[in-house]
Amino acid sequence: MITDFEDTSGSLSExxxxxxxxxxxxxxxxxxxxxxxxxxxxxxxxxxxxxxFLLPISIPGLSSxxxxxxxxxxxxxxxxxxxxxxxxxxxxxxxxxxxxxxxxRGLGLVGRIERFIRPRFKGLTAAGIPSRINGAALIFAAIxxxxxxxxIPFSNTLPAFAILLMSIGMTQRDGLVVIVSYxxxxxxxxxxxILVWLMVQAGQGVSGLLGS
Numbered sequence: 001m002i003t004d005f006e007d008t009s010g011s012l013s014e015x016x017x018x019x020x021x022x023x024x025x026x027x028x029x030x031x032x033x034x035x036x037x038x039x040x041x042x043x044x045x046x047x048x049x050x051x052x053f054l055l056p057i058s059i060p061g062l063s064s065x066x067x068x069x070x071x072x073x074x075x076x077x078x079x080x081x082x083x084x085x086x087x088x089x090x091x092x093x094x095x096x097x098x099x100x101x102x103x104x105r106g107l108g109l110v111g112r113i114e115r116f117i118r119p120r121f122k123g124l125t126a127a128g129i130p131s132r133i134n135g136a137a138l139i140f141a142a143i144x145x146x147x148x149x150x151x152i153p154f155s156n157t158l159p160a161f162a163i164l165l166m167s168i169g170m171t172q173r174d175g176l177v178v179i180v181s182y183x184x185x186x187x188x189x190x191x192x193x194i195l196v197w198l199m200v201q202a203g204q205g206v207s208g209l210l211g212s
Contacts, residue, residue, distance in 0.1 A: 012047050012168055013111045016103055019048070023096050030069060031090040033099075042077055046070050046138060047167035051106035052099070053145060053160035063156060065092055067146035070163060071139050078135030110164075117168060121175025131170065134178060137185060138166055144188050152195060158188040 019036045037044055049066040068089060076083025124130055144159040162184035169177030 011114055012044055012171075013107060013114055015044055016048065016051075016107050016110060020100055020103055020107075023100055025096055027093040028096040028099060029091055029093055030065070030085075033094075034085075034090070041171060042073050042083065043167040043171045046073050047110075047164050047171075048103070050145070050160040050163035050167070051110070052102040053156040054106050054109060054164070063146050065089070065094070067142050070142040070145070074135050074138035074142060078132050078139065080132070110168075113165070113168065117172045117174050117177060119173040121179070122173050124175030124178050125170050125173045134166060134170055137182060138163060141166065141181075141185050141188070144185070144192065147192055154191065155195065158184055158191060162188065 015037050019033075022036050025032075033048075034045060037048060049070050052062055052066065069085065072085050073083045125134070141159045141162040145156055145163065147155060147159075162181045165177050165184065166181035169175065169181060
């Protein structure tokens with residue numbers, strides 16, 4: 001059983017600053033990254049892994065690494081157990097400088113978001129059924145993050161914001177932020193639905209031209 005995903009005394013921005021200061025190698029593995037901030041709670045890990053996708057166009061291929069990690073962590077939160085993470089995923093090496101650059105760019109944004117964070121609507125972030133539902137929403141948002149539209153602006157950004165806000169909202173007991181996260185998940189579904197519809201329409205147009 002786990003409890004470290006509930007109340008968290010620190011802030012994500014503080015954790016980010018500390019993590020950035022401690023990354024001092026050319027390459028970094030997920031295991032090392034997790035070790036740096038693991039004591040801050042599983043949800044902070046989800047939030048930090050979502051930050052590289054807050055830019056309109058994220059680093060290609062990163063969602064295939066961070067997405068599964070977020071899913072497995074969220075699955076642990078949903079089941080109220082420590083998450084299982086495959087060794088191959090944990091040993092995956094990443095360019096430390098690129099990770100530091102993206103985290104640094106996200107630091108200012110996180111700081112601005114945290115100004116509005118405060119405990120409210122606590123029932124939406126309580127342990128038990130609410131946390132399990134929110135954990136399932138995190139899993140779904142991570143699946144959306146992994147959708148094969150990474151080079152299309154905002155296709156990664158919307159679910160990344162949903163993961164970030166859900167994680168911060170749950171750790172800081174801010175139910176209003178959790179609600180906003182759900183709205184972003186709905187917005188992601190609408191946006192991706194429009195993209196798929198446009199692709200189908202374009203495909204039909206090309207088929208019509210070739211057929212004529």
